[in-house]
Amino acid sequence: MADNPKSTGVPRRFGTHSMNDVIVIGGGPAGSTAATLLARRGLSVLLLERDRFPRFQIGESLLPYNNDLFDRLGLSEKLQAGDFFPKYGAEFVTGDGTIGYTFRFDQNLAEQYHRSFQVKRSEFDHLLLRNAAQSGVEVREETSVTAVQLDDPNRAVIETSTGERLEARFVIDASGHGALIGNRIGGKSNVESLKKVAFFAHYRNVPRPPGRDAGNTLIVVLRDAWFWMIPITEELMSVGLVVDREHVKSCGMSPEELLARTIAETPYVANRMNAAERVTQVYARKDFSYAMERMVGRNFALIGDAAGFIDPIFSTGVFIAMKSADLAAAAVEQRLRSGSMRFLRNYERSVKGALHKYFRFISNFYRREFLEVFMQPRPKFGLVPVIVGVLAGNVFAERGDRLKLDLFFALVAVQKHLGLIAPRIEWERLPAAASV
Ligand SMILES: Cc1cc2nc3c(=O)[nH]c(=O)nc-3n(C[C@H](O)[C@H](O)[C@H](O)COP(=O)(O)OP(=O)(O)OC[C@H]3O[C@@H](n4cnc5c(N)ncnc54)[C@H](O)[C@@H]3O)c2cc1C
Known part of the structure; x- marks a missing residue:
């Protein structure tokens, strides 16, 4: 009920007409969510x-904990009715197809989290942005923020590509990996x-x-790289390759x-893609x-990718973007x-x-011993539901399954x-990223 304006006791539009309460920079999932809730x-x-919109964006696999x-944003029915593909789990398999495991949400989690969605981000983000306007x-x-002044702790001044100077009591940076305010105040570390x-x-x-299983995300592990295959509509498969920067150079x-x-040199992927036709640029x-x-100051907060992002392997980006927006909206209201x-x-x-929880998982993902245990989980240790919980987005709970x-x-x-x-994975026999 916290999303009902009447229940908060905050008068509608308690800023002046010339000064908004909040300006949100960026209309991706983080920005739209924070703006809607506020x-x-x-x-x-503003x-x-x-x-x-609609505009292309990467990040097409969502998590059930979203x-x-x-529900609170009133989007569940629209997602079910739209051209989005239901996702019930994630499969991890080696590039030669010899070792693999499918983590199923519907066998390990409460019913509310049995299903997520694979989405075309252009349509998903547009849905969220329209929802913000309707709220x-x-x-x-088509209005780019070109400068932000934060010197006065009780307001922020924004300059735009359209030549305007706008004021708000608070500014939320949801500008994605461009991290407009973060880059200005420093402290961004790769x-x-x-x-x-x-x-x-x-x-x-x-x-x-x-x-x-048709809707599962498929992650294919190579010796020095990995593929994602994400079925984003009945017709379209998103296929991505993640490699070390040094290899690309x-x-x-x-x-x-x-x-x-x-693709051609990775048997498990090549078999699936022998009749595939690429329909977008690379x-x-x-x-x-x-x-x-x-991430915060007296007159600003960073949310979503503008606050940080770690590796796409577990499809966490949109979930963290929207969850951080949710938490930030409540905190900004309290601050004001x-x-x-x-x-x-x-x-x-x-x-x-x-x-941090994801970083612990993700940085280990690139280690052989981690993959050996992760892709061959033994039921007797009771770890599958815990791993599925992490893959589903259960990382904001205070205690969670920390011991497990x-x-x-x-x-x-x-x-x-x-x-x-x-069993050991025969690492040297796995396919690797192509080289001349
Ligand atoms: C290779 C790769 C694969 C990924 N796969 C997944 C996945 O499968 N699942 C998943 O959940 N996540 C995935 N992600 C992460 C996901 O893309 C992001 O985490 C997510 O888009 C973050 O949402 P956001 O709203 O914070 O930022 P964004 O979606 O980037 O939105 C930011 C918005 O701000 C606007 N903007 C930027 N600068 C300005 C400015 N100066 N003024 C006004 N507007 C501005 C931009 O136009 C944009 O619309 C992946 C990321 C990468 C790199």
Whole structure:
């Protein structure tokens, strides 16, 4: 009920007409969500988006723990009715197809989290942005923020590409990996161990497994790289290759060639894609793993990718973007009502905690012993529901399954030194990213 403006006791539009309560920079999932929730709490919100929607964006696989927020935003039925593909789990398999495991949400989680969605981001983001406008947010597309002044702790001054100077009591940076305010205040650090490049495109004619598994995300593990295959509509499969930046520099191939040749040289992927037709350009993204030291100030908060992002392997980006927006909206309202910074500091702590949990998982994902235990989980240790919980987005809970996760990492350590927990993967025999 916190999203009902009447229940908060905050008068509608308690800023002046010339000064908005909040300006949100960016209309991706983070910005739209924060703006919607703040407007529903009775604040005047202006959202400035650089592009005109629908626009292409990467990040097509969602997580079940987002479902609660979809309900509160009134989006669940629209997602079910729209052209989005139901996702019931995720499969991880080696590139030669010899070892693999499917983690199923519907066998391990409460019913509310049995299903998520694979989405075309252009349509998903547009749905969220329209929802923001319908909730009372003033949305201006094709308006880029060019400068932000934060010197006065009780207001923020924004300059735009349209030559306007706008004021608000508070500004939320949801500008994605461009991290407008974060870059200005400093403290952005790239995660050195995760210097990767992703090449990706959409394809037709890629068969799927029967039944519910048709909607699973498929992650294919290579010796030095990995693929994602995400069925985003009945017709389209998103296929991406994530490789070390050093490999891209030294392999001497164009993105198109590297992607096509690595597909052809990876038996498990090649078999699925022998009749595939690429229907988009090959896109590239690099240096996408980074963290922000500082996420809040008296007149600003960073949310979504603008606050940090770590590696796409577990499809966490949109969930963290929207969850951080949800937490930030509550904290910003409290900051404007009471003047206290306590809620914003709690917000920062929660987001850093969630990113840390994923970082622990993701940085280990690139280690052989981790994959040996992860892809061959033994039922007797009771770890599958815990792993599925992490894959589904259960990382904001205070205690969660911390002890079981600690057990999981203890087993990985035993595997590293003694190899007793799971059969070894013959690493040297796995396919690798193509090179000339
Ligand atoms: C290779 C790769 C694969 C990924 N796969 C997944 C996945 O499968 N699942 C998943 O959940 N996540 C995935 N992600 C992450 C996902 O893309 C992001 O986490 C998510 O888009 C973050 O949402 P956001 O709203 O914070 O930022 P964005 O979606 O980037 O939105 C930011 C918005 O701000 C606007 N903007 C930027 N600068 C300005 C400005 N100066 N003024 C006004 N507007 C501005 C932009 O136009 C944009 O619309 C992946 C990321 C990468 C790199």
